[in-house]
Amino acid sequence: MTIPRQNISQVLSYILPYIESHTKSEPPPGETKRPFILALTGLQGSGKSTWTSALVQALNEKHKLRTINLSLDDLYLDHEDLVQLRNDNASNKLLKTRGQPGTHDTALAVSFFDSLTNTTEDTLIPVFDKSKFNGEGARAPRQTWTRIPAGEVMDVVVLEGWCVGFQSLEEQTIQKKWEDAQKNVTKSEYPIVTLGDHKLEHLVQANDSLRHYCDSFMGPRHLDFLVHLDTNDLTNVYQWRIQQEHALREIKNEGMTDEQVVDFVRGYMPAYELYLDHLRDGFFGLDPTVEKGQLRVVLDRERRVVDTVLYK
Numbered sequence: 119m120t121i122p123r124q125n126i127s128q129v130l131s132y133i134l135p136y137i138e139s140h141t142k143s144e145p146p147p148g149e150t151k152r153p154f155i156l157a158l159t160g161l162q163g164s165g166k167s168t169w170t171s172a173l174v175q176a177l178n179e180k181h182k183l184r185t186i187n188l189s190l191d192d193l194y195l196d197h198e199d200l201v202q203l204r205n206d207n208a209s210n211k212l213l214k215t216r217g218q219p220g221t222h223d224t225a226l227a228v229s230f231f232d233s234l235t236n237t238t239e240d241t242l243i244p245v246f247d248k249s250k251f252n253g254e255g256a257r258a259p260r261q262t263w264t265r266i267p268a269g270e271v272m273d274v275v276v277l278e279g280w281c282v283g284f285q286s287l288e289e290q291t292i293q294k295k296w297e298d299a300q301k302n303v304t305k306s307e308y309p310i311v312t313l314g315d316h317k318l319e320h321l322v323q324a325n326d327s328l329r330h331y332c333d334s335f336m337g338p339r340h341l342d343f344l345v346h347l348d349t350n351d352l353t354n355v356y357q358w359r360i361q362q363e364h365a366l367r368e369i370k371n372e373g374m375t376d377e378q379v380v381d382f383v384r385g386y387m388p389a390y391e392l393y394l395d396h397l398r399d400g401f402f403g404l405d406p407t408v409e410k411g412q413l414r415v416v417l418d419r420e421r422r423v424v425d426t427v428l429y430k
Contacts, residue, residue, distance in 0.1 A: 119168050125423050126172045129345060130181070132413050132428050136343050137183065137274060139409060150235040153272040155340060159283040159397075160347030162386050163358025165421055169347060170278040183273040186266065188230060190279025192246045193222045197256035210320045216255060217386065219281060220327035227335040234272060241266035280386065282336050283344050283401050284393035286329035292321055295392060308356040308380065312387040321388060328393075344401050344412045352390060354419045356383050400429045 137154050145151040158173070160166040170187050177185040194216050195203065203221065207213045213220060226244055233241040243264040250256035266272065299313035313321065331337075349355070359379050367373040374382065402410045412429040 119165050119421065121165065121168060121172050126169075126176050128423075128426065129413060129415065130173065130176060132411065132426070133343050133345070134181065136409070136411050140342060141273070150237060151271075152235045153275045155231075155342050156274055156276045157282045157336070157341045157344045158276060158278045158347070159280065159344065161349060161352075161355045161358070161390070162280060162383055163355055163362055164347040164349070164417060166278050166280065166347060169345075170276055173345075174276055177274055184271070185274040185276065186243060186264075186272055187276035187278060188243055190222065190277070190282060191248070192244045193224075193227050193230075194246045194255060194257070195221055195223050197251050197254060199223075200254065207320075207323075209317075210323065211316060212320050212324055212385070212388070215385070217280075218327075218389070219284075219324050219331055222331070224330060224334045227331075231275075231335055231340070234275065237269050240268050241272075277336065277341070279336075281328065281331075281389060281393075283346060283397045284328055284389060285332055285337065285396055285401070286325050287392060287396070289322055289325070292325055292392060293318060296321060299391065308353040309384060310352040310387060311391065312384055313391050315384070316388060321392070324389070325392070338402050338410070341401075342410055346397060346401075346412065346414045347417060348394075348398070348414050349417050349419075351419070352387075354417070355387075355390075356380055357419055358421065359383050402429070 133156065137156075140154045156173075158166060158170055160169070167189070170189075174185050174187050177183045194200065200216055200221060204213055204215075212218045230241070230244065233239055242260065243266070245258040245263050246255055247258045248255040296313045296318050299311050302311055303314055304311065356379070359382065360376055363373045363376075363379050398414065401412050402408050414425075414427040414429070415423055416425040416427070418424050
């Protein structure tokens with residue numbers, strides 16, 4: 119997947135004024151100025167990693183802003199803890215594999231972001247190796263992580279992840295959505311109403327974990343700008359992931375079948391059903407005094423940019 123250079127330039131044209139404003143601002147008395155935190159979220163298969171790489175490269179090379187990135191995927195619990203979590207929640211289909219809120223190490227996330235303003239300690243960028251344990255994955259050895267020496271200040275940090283930007287809901291709201299989904303069950307090759315696949319208490323458990331994530335490191339108060347890769351047709355997510363798997367099979371002669379991809383994406387669909395509407399309404403709210411921005415980048419089935427919407 120290649121992103122046209124003009125798309126990257128267009129997206130950055132929205133973000134750069136916010137970075138400039140942040141650069142000129144003064145930190146609260148007694149505090150060290152932190153980098154600008156740019157979040158990038160998107161649907162499965164939308165190209166989050168490719169977009170992140172392109173934005174980081176442009177910020178570093180073209181705009182001379184010292185930029186690093188962290189993927190939410192690199193914050194997964196280590197293998198032993200993931201196995202323990204799965205065994206302790208044997209009936210919870212959301213926790214059978216890594217991915218959902220609850221499968222990440224929030225203490226590691228907080229430690230990373232705290233280190234960005236610590237002038238006496240190095241910053242280490244965590245790495246999770248998805249190839250370990252037959253694809254279950256494990257944390258890579260600490261000595262292999264990228265190290266930013268103490269005192270080397272970053273201008274921008276890009277946080278990329280599929281559920282970045284999702285915010286927890288009240289339990290009664292989840293129950294209402296869950297009950298509505300059970301009334302609207304329809305058979306589809308690419309289902310987008312899947313909440314009924316799961317027990318209500320399991321959805322609430324994931325929601326509680328998401329609330330902890332937002333409180334700890336990825337809620338509105340922790341981020342400065344959010345780019346959201348979205349689509350007007352959620353069934354595109356299935357097609358995107360199938361395309362990605364076909365490409366992987368051509369390179370490595372192995373990969374999931376189309377049916378396995380559908381099952382894989384279906385596991386993420388409940389979160390889209392619960393949280394996408396709120397994200398599309400505006401992550402930072404409508405307070406005009408908040409100097410933060412959100413950009414919705416709408417992609418078609420071929421992942422071409424068909425619209426951009428700036429929330430400010």
